[in-house]
Amino acid sequence: MSQxxxxxxxxxxxxxxGICAKVDGQQxxxxxxxxxTPQVYAIGNWDPIGKAHVLSRGMVGDINERLVVxxxxxxxxFDLHTGECLEDSEYSVxxxxxxxxxxxxxLTL
Amino acid sequence: MLKVVVVGNGMVGHHYxxxxxxxxxxxxxxxxxxxxxxxxxxxxxxEYFAGRTxxxxxxxxxxxxxxxxxxxxxxxxxxxxxxxxxxxxxENGLRFCYDKLVLxxxxxxxxxxxxxxxxxxxxxxxxxDDLGNIKAQANGAKIGVVVGGGLLGLEAANAVQNLGxxxxxxxxxxxxxxxxxxxxxxxxxxxxxxxxxxxxxxSKATEVIEASDDGDSRVLMKFADGGSLATDMxxxxxxxxxxxxxxxxxxxxxxxxxxxxxxxxxxTSDSDIFAIGECALFGGRIFGLVAPGYRxxxxxxxxxxxxxxxxxxxxxxxxxxxLGVDVGSIGDAHGREEGSIAxxxxxxxxxxxxxxxxxxxxxxxxGAVLVGDCSDYDTLLQYFLNGIDLPADPETLILPYNAGDAxxxxxAALPASATICSCHNVSKGDIIDALDSGFYALGxxxxxxxxxxxxxxxxxxxxxxxxxEMAARGLEVDKSLCEHFAYxxxxxxxxxxxxxxxxxxxxxxxQGRGRGCDICKPAAGSIFASLWNDYVxxxxxxxxxxTNDNFLxxxxxxxxxxxxxxxxxxxxTPDKLIVLGEVAKKYNLYTKITGGQRIxxxxxxxxxxxxxxxxxxxxxxxxxxxxxxxxRTVKSCVGSTWCRYGVQDSVAMALYIENRYKGLxxxxxxxxxVSGCTRECAEAQSKDFGVIATENGWNLFVGGxxxxxxxxxxxxxxxxxxxxxxKYIDRFLMFYVRTADRLQRTSVWMDNLEGGLEYLQQVxxxxxxxxxxxxxxxxxxxxxxxxxxxxxxxxxxxxxxxFVQFVNADEEDDQIVFVQERGQPRPATEEERIKLLEEIV
Numbered sequence: 037m038s039q040x041x042x043x044x045x046x047x048x049x050x051x052x053x054g055i056c057a058k059v060d061g062q063q064x065x066x067x068x069x070x071x072x073t074p075q076v077y078a079i080g081n082w083d084p085i086g087k088a089h090v091l092s093r094g095m096v097g098d099i100n101e102r103l104v105v106x107x108x109x110x111x112x113x114f115d116l117h118t119g120e121c122l123e124d125s126e127y128s129v130x131x132x133x134x135x136x137x138x139x140x141x142x143l144t145l
Numbered sequence: 146m147l148k149v150v151v152v153g154n155g156m157v158g159h160h161y162x163x164x165x166x167x168x169x170x171x172x173x174x175x176x177x178x179x180x181x182x183x184x185x186x187x188x189x190x191x192e193y194f195a196g197r198t199x200x201x202x203x204x205x206x207x208x209x210x211x212x213x214x215x216x217x218x219x220x221x222x223x224x225x226x227x228x229x230x231x232x233x234x235x236e237n238g239l240r241f242c243y244d245k246l247v248l249x250x251x252x253x254x255x256x257x258x259x260x261x262x263x264x265x266x267x268x269x270x271x272x273x274d275d276l277g278n279i280k281a282q283a284n285g286a287k288i289g290v291v292v293g294g295g296l297l298g299l300e301a302a303n304a305v306q307n308l309g310x311x312x313x314x315x316x317x318x319x320x321x322x323x324x325x326x327x328x329x330x331x332x333x334x335x336x337x338x339x340x341x342x343x344x345x346x347x348s349k350a351t352e353v354i355e356a357s358d359d360g361d362s363r364v365l366m367k368f369a370d371g372g373s374l375a376t377d378m379x380x381x382x383x384x385x386x387x388x389x390x391x392x393x394x395x396x397x398x399x400x401x402x403x404x405x406x407x408x409x410x411x412x413t414s415d416s417d418i419f420a421i422g423e424c425a426l427f428g429g430r431i432f433g434l435v436a437p438g439y440r441x442x443x444x445x446x447x448x449x450x451x452x453x454x455x456x457x458x459x460x461x462x463x464x465x466x467x468l469g470v471d472v473g474s475i476g477d478a479h480g481r482e483e484g485s486i487a488x489x490x491x492x493x494x495x496x497x498x499x500x501x502x503x504x505x506x507x508x509x510x511x512g513a514v515l516v517g518d519c520s521d522y523d524t525l526l527q528y529f530l531n532g533i534d535l536p537a538d539p540e541t542l543i544l545p546y547n548a549g550d551a552x553x554x555x556x557a558a559l560p561a562s563a564t565i566c567s568c569h570n571v572s573k574g575d576i577i578d579a580l581d582s583g584f585y586a587l588g589x590x591x592x593x594x595x596x597x598x599x600x601x602x603x604x605x606x607x608x609x610x611x612x613x614e615m616a617a618r619g620l621e622v623d624k625s626l627c628e629h630f631a632y633x634x635x636x637x638x639x640x641x642x643x644x645x646x647x648x649x650x651x652x653x654x655x656q657g658r659g660r661g662c663d664i665c666k667p668a669a670g671s672i673f674a675s676l677w678n679d680y681v682x683x684x685x686x687x688x689x690x691x692t693n694d695n696f697l698x699x700x701x702x703x704x705x706x707x708x709x710x711x712x713x714x715x716x717x718t719p720d721k722l723i724v725l726g727e728v729a730k731k732y733n734l735y736t737k738i739t740g741g742q743r744i745x746x747x748x749x750x751x752x753x754x755x756x757x758x759x760x761x762x763x764x765x766x767x768x769x770x771x772x773x774x775x776x777r778t779v780k781s782c783v784g785s786t787w788c789r790y791g792v793q794d795s796v797a798m799a800l801y802i803e804n805r806y807k808g809l810x811x812x813x814x815x816x817x818x819v820s821g822c823t824r825e826c827a828e829a830q831s832k833d834f835g836v837i838a839t840e841n842g843w844n845l846f847v848g849g850x851x852x853x854x855x856x857x858x859x860x861x862x863x864x865x866x867x868x869x870x871x872k873y874i875d876r877f878l879m880f881y882v883r884t885a886d887r888l889q890r891t892s893v894w895m896d897n898l899e900g901g902l903e904y905l906q907q908v909x910x911x912x913x914x915x916x917x918x919x920x921x922x923x924x925x926x927x928x929x930x931x932x933x934x935x936x937x938x939x940x941x942x943x944x945x946x947x948f949v950q951f952v953n954a955d956e957e958d959d960q961i962v963f964v965q966e967r968g969q970p971r972p973a974t975e976e977e978r979i980k981l982l983e984e985i986v
Contacts, residue, residue, distance in 0.1 A: 052688030088704035097662030106663035108692035
């Protein structure tokens with residue numbers, strides 16, 4: 037059964053950057069990209085290669101037109117839509133359903 | 146193990162040792178050097194008087210020989226070789242057995258047998274100790290005479306002039322540099338050096354040197370033609386003679402006019418004894434240049450291997466700067482070959498002389514003379530060395546009027562065997578090999594092959610070859626920053642500046658495509674900071690910064706951050722030390738002293754950063770920019786304030802420099818250091834820009850770095866006053882910030898500039914691009930708009946909202962686990978972390 041949580045408000049987000057939330061004991065990296073559709077993305081905060089909870093502090097951009105975040109530790113890129121690691125398909129991170137509704141950020145676990 | 150004894154530790158003897166150590170031969174090496182110091186650079190000896198110290202001239206150290214397992218003895222000479230028992234015996238009575246003996250005893254200056262040549266003011270010019278004598282004699286002297294108008298004599302004249310003496314050159318022959326130059330070239334050289342204030346006396350045979358009684362000068366030289374010259378010092382530099390006494394006494398074959406005879410394998414008449422360098426006689430010749438000596442050393446080492454190389458003689462063509470005058474001589478400069486044709490160009494207004502000697506059929510270049518302009522030297526040398534057919538009108542090679550359409554020697558015309566860099570013996574084939582291995586950037590090729598890293602004379606030719614080969618392969622070096630911008634960092638810098646672009650979105654819209662990435666965003670952020678110097682956490686710049694820049698701290702492997710406050714020049718008060726200790730204790734931080742004389746506090750959680758910095762800022766600390774591609778530290782020694790040897794206040798200068806350039810964003814991190822004397826305790830030569838005190842001011846070095854590929858900086862300018870020093874650093878740094886590639890260190894940047902160090906000196910010192918004022922203004926703007934980013938951040942509540950662990954929960958990240966080690970916390974290993982987390986659950 038899926039569970040929807042209100043994480044925070046839109047004003048808590050930082051445009052074109054990431055922030056970390058904790059839902060049900062899990063760390064989640066949230067990215068707010070006002071020019072994209074959709075505008076918010078949520079993936080696991082755990083960097084499986086660097087082995088630390090850091091992805092929310094990575095830099096976002098696109099590589100070959102795939103929207104990605106770069107790990108702040110060793111710079112591998114993770115697809116914000118699929119969670120796949122571009123450099124090494126062995127690795128991937130979980131992706132969560134997230135939406136921005138009436139200034140609220142809603143996450144589905 | 147093979148016992149090899151090397152007698153003599155000059156440049157060639159040292160090169161032999163280096164080559165032998167680098168080879169696969171297992172040898173027990175003993176070195177015996179007559180001078181008290183290990184090998185040094187004799188070629189640049191006259192720079193001693195321009196401020197270069199013996200330490201800077203050194204090619205090696207006693208410690209280095211110990212490190213590489215060489216048993217070295219200095220200040221002791223070999224007195225005897227017992228060839229029967231294969232033993233050498235030194236003056237001090239030491240005995241060494243050998244399997245192979247290498248004589249690299251070098252040469253000594255020839256002093257003409259003139260009565261009175263043994264008086265105090267008569268000195269020679271050969272060793273560092275000789276330079277000490279010359280300096281001592283120059284003290285209180287007004288006039289200095291150099292006897293000898295050859296290459297070495299003019300080098301000595303340069304030294305005498307550098308000492309501030311009225312300089313005379315006395316030459317026995319009718320012209321200067323008679324070996325290398327024809328009459329016309331010699332005449333032009335004389336004209337040029339006389340214009341520099343050196344008085345030249347040719348066709349002068351000195352008959353006697355008498356003590357002077359006029360009370361004004363020290364000695365009087367009397368010449369065969371009845372003339373005389375009063376002087377305070379006489380430097381004999383009239384050629385060299387091989388040190389062959391030892392070989393002579395041991396019964397080895399020596400030449401009629403001196404020199405130990407050697408064969409193609411550099412073996413003497415005793416096949417277990419080699420002779421190399423200026424003591425050796427090959428084919429009836431002594432080779433008085435360093436490059437042939439090196440080739441001999443390499444050939445001699447190869448005799449101990451299966452891959453034996455022979456020494457085939459060497460080309461004595463040379464290009465040099467004498468008293469600031471460019472002089473070049475190639476092959477048969479005098480046109481001695483029968484039937485040869487000469488082409489001569491002479492312009493007395495600009496004082497340039499050029500001459501070509503061409504074979505009777507007009508096809509091959511036999512020799513050349515260049516005075517006042519050596520720009521054609523490299524091309525002519527290639528024609529000469531490789532026997533390339535000359536163009537139909539060879540004179541076009543030296544005529545200035547056709548400069549535009551002079552037939553350039555295509556790199557493609559050179560055979561693979563052509564030597565491109567004679568300093569490091571790099572052939573065109575070696576460069577092609579480097580390209581084949583995937584090195585396409587000029588800087589990489591220089592690093593791989595060493596080409597053009599000696600005198601740098603072949604830089605233009607090297608670039609031609611690389612360009613030519615790349616074109617032939619249909620390759621183009623893609624210098625695009627990334628997939629979003631088809632520009633180099635330098636081009637992007639220019640575009641941003643010219644168009645006044647202030648935000649990344651604007652830049653992307655006007656010049657790029659896509660959304661940007663972790664390569665172009667920080668690069669753009671750095672350029673914005675260099676140009677406009679905004680607060681880096683402005684809303685519009687936030688997405689451009691790497692996490693380190695964003696959180697103004699360095700992320701460590703477990704996701705925590707390190708905090709490095711600025712400790713300018715490494716100077717810190719006890720009160721501030723206590724604050725650092727208290728903050729570290731309060732937030733459970735690991736502390737370590739950095740290489741840049743600061744204190745690094747590790748293990749700070751992101752949500753604690755503002756509180757930590759609030760305490761630090763209140764205690765008077767500023768950010769150290771350890772997280773940014775920016776000026777890091779300016780290291781210093783205590784200098785003249787405390788040190789018995791210091792000659793300038795290095796701490797005050799380091800503080801000034803660090804405070805001036807702090808916060809300057811650059812393509813790569815920047816480090817600097819200031820040493821208070823030539824003992825160089827601050828290691829300034831390993832920094833991007835380093836300053837070393839002299840008795841007269843400061844010497845500036847640029848392009849050094851530590852790290853994976855350590856490099857010593859190059860001497861950039863000497864004896865600068867404070868103001869000039871800062872002016873040059875301003876220009877150097879801003880020129881680097883403007884033109885370097887992303888993540889390109891100053892050393893690689895400089896190597897990639899066409900013309901390298903010399904070009905950089907022209908831009909910075911001589912202002913050849915007329916941009917010095919603009920560079921200084923831009924630097925003043927950056928300096929004037931400096932702000933401590935941490936101070937600005939903690940004063941702004943809006944900025945503080947980023948510094949939370951969880952946006953939706955006020956709690957700590959319990960996944961970050963530390964363990965104690967040596968009384969401090971450290972990140973738990975993955976294993977420890979999993980185990981400890983299980984225990985908690």
